[in-house]
Amino acid sequence: MPWRLPIADVQKALQRWGSVRREAPAPAPADTAPSGPEEPRHNASVAPAESPINWERFDEMLGNDPATVREFVDLYLEKTAEQITQIRAALSAGKASEVELLAHRCKGASATCGITAMRQPISELEAAGRAGNLSRGAEVLAHAEQTFGRVRKILTERLRTLGT
Numbered sequence: 001m002p003w004r005l006p007i008a009d010v011q012k013a014l015q016r017w018g019s020v021r022r023e024a025p026a027p028a029p030a031d032t033a034p035s036g037p038e039e040p041r042h043n044a045s046v047a048p049a050e051s052p053i054n055w056e057r058f059d060e061m062l063g064n065d066p067a068t069v070r071e072f073v074d075l076y077l078e079k080t081a082e083q084i085t086q087i088r089a090a091l092s093a094g095k096a097s098e099v100e101l102l103a104h105r106c107k108g109a110s111a112t113c114g115i116t117a118m119r120q121p122i123s124e125l126e127a128a129g130r131a132g133n134l135s136r137g138a139e140v141l142a143h144a145e146q147t148f149g150r151v152r153k154i155l156t157e158r159l160r161t162l163g164t
Contacts, residue, residue, distance in 0.1 A: 052117030052151055061113050066162040073155045076113060080106060080148060084141070087125060091137040099137065100129025117147050 062069050083106040090098035103126035110118035121144035128134055 051154075052115065052147065053154060054114035054116050057114030064162070066159075069162055070159055072113065073159055076109060076115070077152055077155065079109060080118075083109075084145060084148060087144075088141060090129075091134055091141060094134060096129045096132040096134055098129070099134060100126050103129060115151055117151055118144065121147055 062072055083102050087099055087102045087106070090102060103122050107119060107122040107126060110116075110122065121140050124140045125137065125144065128137055128140065
């Protein structure tokens with residue numbers, strides 16, 4: 001039987017990244033990417049490089065209990081949307097160390113649950129903050145927002161297939 005992280009432990013980790021509110025998740029940033037082929041449906045045999053989500057990791061963390069998956073997905077989407085908003089504000093204010101910290105938190109939450117697509121743009125923001133060079137910050141953040149929009153759609157579809 002694969003190891004599963006209890007949802008309470010996941011919530012504690014996410015709470016370290018900011019206070020948890022029990023409201024509806026914030027709307028997704030506009031997805032301005034041209035529409036292309038649909039993302040692959042949940043299939044643990046799909047290689048992580050082919051999907052923005054490593055479903056094997058996701059399932060190891062959460063299992064298939066619909067209530068647990070819904071609770072986690074709602075929390076992940078809410079916190080990530082908040083962090084993207086906070087990163088945007090930090091970029092606007094030129095606060096490189098804040099960009100680095102927020103991006104690091106966002107990257108950690110995504111990695112924990114197998115959201116691999118967020119790694120590249122968020123890592124770029126983290127590195128830019130660490131280097132104190134935010135000149136490409138808005139461009140990289142726009143890429144992160146587009147990626148998050150794709151991830152949101154895929155996770156929402158996963159919830160639908162679980163019947164939640």
